[in-house]
Amino acid sequence: MITVEEARALLFELISTLPAETVALSDAAGRVLAQDIEATRDQPPFEASSMDGYALKATEVELHAMFKVIGESAAGNRYTGRVGPGQAVRIFTGAPVPEGADSVVIQEDTERRGDLITISDLPSPKTNIRPSGVDFKAGTKISPPRRLRAEDIALMAAMNVATVPVTRKPVVALISTGDELVMPGETPGPDQIIASNTFGLKALLEDAGAHVRILPVARDTVSSLETAFGLAEGADLVVTIGGASVGDYDLVSDVSTGLGMEQSFYKIRMRPGKPLMAGRLGQTAMVGLPGNPVSAMVCGYLFLLPMVRRMLGVEQVLPPLRTARLAEPLGENGPREHYMRAMLDETGIRACSDQDSSLLSVLAQANALLVRIPHDPARPAGDEVQYLPI
Amino acid sequence: MITVEEARALLFELISTLPAETVALSDAAGRVLAQDIEATRDQPPFEASSMDGYALKATEVELHAMFKVIGESAAGNRYTGRVGPGQAVRIFTGAPVPEGADSVVIQEDTERRGDLITISDLPSPKTNIRPSGVDFKAGTKISPPRRLRAEDIALMAAMNVATVPVTRKPVVALISTGDELVMPGETPGPDQIIASNTFGLKALLEDAGAHVRILPVARDTVSSLETAFGLAEGADLVVTIGGASVGDYDLVSDVSTGLGMEQSFYKIRMRPGKPLMAGRLGQTAMVGLPGNPVSAMVCGYLFLLPMVRRMLGVEQVLPPLRTARLAEPLGENGPREHYMRAMLDETGIRACSDQDSSLLSVLAQANALLVRIPHDPARPAGDEVQYLPI
Structure with missing residues (x-):
């Protein structure tokens, strides 16, 4: 098993920055600038x-x-x-x-x-x-990489930039797998539950600038998985969710290998989200996430968001960890990096009491992932710890 | 003249929370929940x-x-x-x-x-x-107001919520006024500049959840302004930019009054952005912003964003001010509240050296508005000051 950091480095080898496309200025907010923008005039153009x-x-x-x-x-x-x-x-x-x-x-x-x-x-x-040109002069540049804020859009308008070269949006195809899943709005059988991971991950990745396609649920058969991979054609990144654990029904690895996937790695020393695999299928990066919803979302924060940002050409692929003081003591950590669902407020940070990776209700209340290194000792309230805001 | 706080309170009297509409779950991220959502099943539904x-x-x-x-x-x-x-x-x-x-x-x-x-x-x-129901039980609620995050979307999917009641997006119509303006992509005459405010404000307000319409530039004539107000029909908020200062060509107030505007206030004791008026035109709130681009954007942060959030039903209409230590000394402030363009980094916060309200290049480099109260004394480096992140 490899570390989270090592996994991220290997994932980055599967992708590269996408090419540029041109969009209208009024559609450029939130997009990532791909090429230099140059003012063709002074502002103001006169005294x-x-x-x-x-x-x-x-x-x-x-x-x-x-x-x-x-x-x-x-x-x-x-x-x-x-x-x-x-x-x-x-x-x-x-x-x-x-x-x-x-x-x-x-x-x-x-x-x-x-x-x-x-x-x-x-x-x-x-x-x-x-004075003329006090705001900017002809030839003044705005240079990439830069995720365009409202202020940048206003400045580019003043520079008379009507269309903007931005990185194409990464296309991400999400496939949930499992006979137990039905889509929201359907009536589940007694053994079934609702597919939730794809909807949460879509929201997460689109907010970062991806274009996300939710594909039909793949059943636990070779042909259903092959159909799903076929529907993913054209995506820059294919993400499967579920079916990557140690069960006898873990077909994802078999099917993707059969389709020619060159596997990069399998399994990361972390909690939640241990079963995770990655590789390349032709021009497409492939990542297999665990099916537990909290694991899938945490892997979304730690791996998929950085991949999307890397494809967009953004410099900071992961926000820097912040520090806070523990509002309550913490037990010692096991041998794996642990990303604990936590609540941060003015009194400090506290890990949610139930860290089971199936609990979406806990994740929805959390506003931070408290990061623990392997074998981190027990810590009293008041100790400084690191977290990732979510 | 009134304070920023007083102005905001008066602006809130011009608007109210908008009604709900129903959207598909996959379109609900970033929207504001309008009604209780209730799980119709236990999760997991079995042991x-x-x-x-x-x-x-x-x-x-x-x-x-x-x-x-x-x-x-x-x-x-x-x-x-x-x-x-x-x-x-x-x-x-x-x-x-x-x-x-x-x-x-x-x-x-x-x-x-x-x-x-x-x-x-x-x-x-x-x-x-x-145990069955350990994540949530039938009847578990998610309650408004709540801007829906990816985690909420995943949880609602698991609850088998296929459509979500959210607050309708506020429709904002932006009208820039002035004979000197042309749209980006056009060729300006020697006395002309490019309309930039509407593009910056559109990006700012859409990020907060508004639907923004940029209307054609209104010329400095009664008929052109009347046409623009006519095109704004159906908007929840009409924002004019420019033409609200003390010049002889300030037609906006005259024309809007002629159209029946009940004026709420005129002028706020602040920098940048002193000329600002507000009122109600029938069912529509109207705000007139100053034409200097930095003033218009700062007013966007201080007044328009809170109005949009209030219409959406969001509880926190303005993010709380944060504190940082001055990296460089500051001169004393005049009689008006001052929102200084500033740069925040690990060494502290420093006001940008040129605070002229025409400088979009300075605004685009800034990441904070340093807030100074009227007559705030000169402050040495190391003093704690308040700021609004931008």
Whole structure:
């Protein structure tokens, strides 16, 4: 068995960063920038007033000085003449500063009668003029990798970028396996339960930027599994859930090997989620997750999310572990890395009392995975521990 | 002028929580639960084995004890007979425990020859049986308000919830105003710039769960603004950007008043973003944001996001302010609340050097808004300050 860290490294060998595609700017939020974006213009493209007021010559400003208003410069409609001595141009925020003027006196510091203004309050020495290109200049770049935030979208709009090169979304196909499973909305037989893993993993991976296809449940037969793998065609990553344990009915490994899978590894020294296998099927990465729902979701956080982020070209594939103080003592850990469902609040972090890997109700209440290294000793309340927020 | 807090309270009076709609479970992630969800079944619906092994009577287990294997219970296909004395049933993880058995000895603790097994290692006293209903029982509820995470989706699937009542998405119409604006991809005239606010705000509000419509740019004429307001029909919130300052060309207030807007307030004592107005136009809330791009985005964080969350019925409309230590000293603050663009890293938080509200390049580098109260004194490096993550 290998460690979580070793498994992640091997999983990364199965994938690579996906190619770029072009999307409209209004669809680019949350996507990962794939190539340099370059401004083709200065912003602002002209000297612009930062206030409503009067554009004039700074050297002429003194208390009670009088100016003749010769015109007006509005955003989008500049004054095309020149400001001479004793002259001023009414100007609005964002409007181009007319030639001959080098300062804007704000409206509140003036009094106006007809075409004449008087400086009624001695203005601050600020010019209230934004130099052209002060926000960015033509040639300014935004460089990948970068998951695009709202602020980036606004900046790219200002740069006149209408379409954006982003990494194509990884296509992930999810196959749950097992005769015991029916889909939500169906009526389960007495021995059956509802397929939940695919729905939870879809939500998790789509939030990270994947496109997820939930395939029909594969039954515990060779032909049903082969059909499911066939339906997964075109996916960048195929994930099976269940059927990878030690039972006699573990067909997933047999069928995928029969389809030509080169196995990378099998089993990780961790809890929950021990049975996990991985390999490559042609161009497609394949990961087999354990069927217990909590194990599947924890493996989603620890392995699938980093794989999706790596395919997207994101630099930080796993958020850094955080630290918190134990609100309650913890027993010693066994020989496997343990990712305990835990609740974090202002009093500290506490492991949920029942860590059975079948309990989705516990997972839904948890907001952290408390990380324990193999053979971590018992710890008293107050000890600092590491966790992954979920 | 009113405070940010007062403005938010007045804005909340303009809106209410929207009605529920029903979506498929696979579309429910990130949506806000609107009504109680109730499990209609126990999970597991039967006593289930948590391991691969043999189901038998616990009282008969001792080292070297021998059992006859009379059948097999797999997930989805239970053994329908009864386990008698000296008998065992091969069982797999998740399978129903057959009648007569009350313990599962794991496979690794047994040796098998033909139809006989022998206990080869004295097993732990654990039964390896999950009681029926241990995850949840019929009638267990998930209650609103709750923005649905991947874990909630998995749990609802297990509860056999195929469709989910969620709050309808607030429809937000964004109108930028000004003769100086063209849309990204167009060729601006010499006095023109690119409309960026609507694109940034769309990304911001859609991430919070709104459905956002970017309307055509309204020109600085009454008829163009009236057309834009007409196109906004059906929106829950109409946001205008620009044209709300003190300039002679501030038509937004005039036109919206002419259309029947009941004004709630005008101007907030804050930086950036002083010009801000709000009111109600029939059933629609209306907010007028300043046109400087940084001001518009900061107002998006402080006012529009909380309004969207309030319409969705989310409890926490604004994330709690966090604290960090200043990495660099700060000058004293003026009479207005100031939301400074700032960079937070492991060395502390520092305000960006240029706080001009036109600089989108600065905003795109920032990851925090450093919050200063009116007349906050100058502060040395190391002082604790409050910030809002962005």
